[in-house]
Amino acid sequence: MEAIAFYIFSILIVGLFLVTILSKNILYSMSSLAAGMVLISGLFFILGADFLGAVQLVVYSGAVMALYAFGMMFFDATKDIKERNSSGLLVFLLSGATAVILVVIFAAPSIGKNIKPLVTGTKGADNPHVIGEVLFTKYLIPFEVAAVMLLVAMIAGIVLASKKMDQSLSEIYIDADPENELKEQK
């Protein structure tokens, strides 16, 4: 049962992420990325990491994708992207070699046999409870640092995105032609 779910999820995830990196349209690739995130949370539920699965659903498919969709308002998302791809062979070789190396490293039988669990965990419904206890005792300082980092990121996002927010984009474009700007700099 678990194996069937795992295979269905993994095939779907790999397919969706391939659509993400191969699609010419930003909107398609964003939608398939969001769907892939939802399915990844399914993998987490299979693994018994219930809390992580819920966080994945809320943060990734909720917040991050909503943020991308918000950013999409500023970019022209309906237009197809025109890209100049110089060498497909190089990309193929580089990523293929990386794939082989990664599989060899990960699937090698040298995965440590004598690893002792640092924090013994539970699976299933009790998982969020245990994670909460560990998060607020052993991992309290990283948690607080992550909180401060999120705050800093939020302020940075507001400051960066709200610059020139009162002007419309088309007005800015006319005098922000890259060529003109170059001439001005010279």
Next chain:
Amino acid sequence: MTLTLTHYLVLSAILFTIGLAGVIRRKNLLMLFFATEIMLNAANIAFAAISAYINDLSGQLFALFIIAIAASEVAVGLGLLILIYKKYGTLDLDNFSVMKG
């Protein structure tokens, strides 16, 4: 047909490779962000799988922090992308080469 740790690690390696191929291949900045998300998620799967198979919670907590980092990366990155788009009118990496000799 039981699932082993290797299944999850191979899936994670495949996803990481997809993300890496995306980073190498695409020229659009937003696409590079998407590919980065894919790579982060591949790492998350590996962390959660190892954490489940050696019965240790640390992996899940690491994955949690990775998600937090990814969220803040997206917030700052999208702000920068909007600025770049306002300045150049495009997100194509080839157009940002300002140093013409």
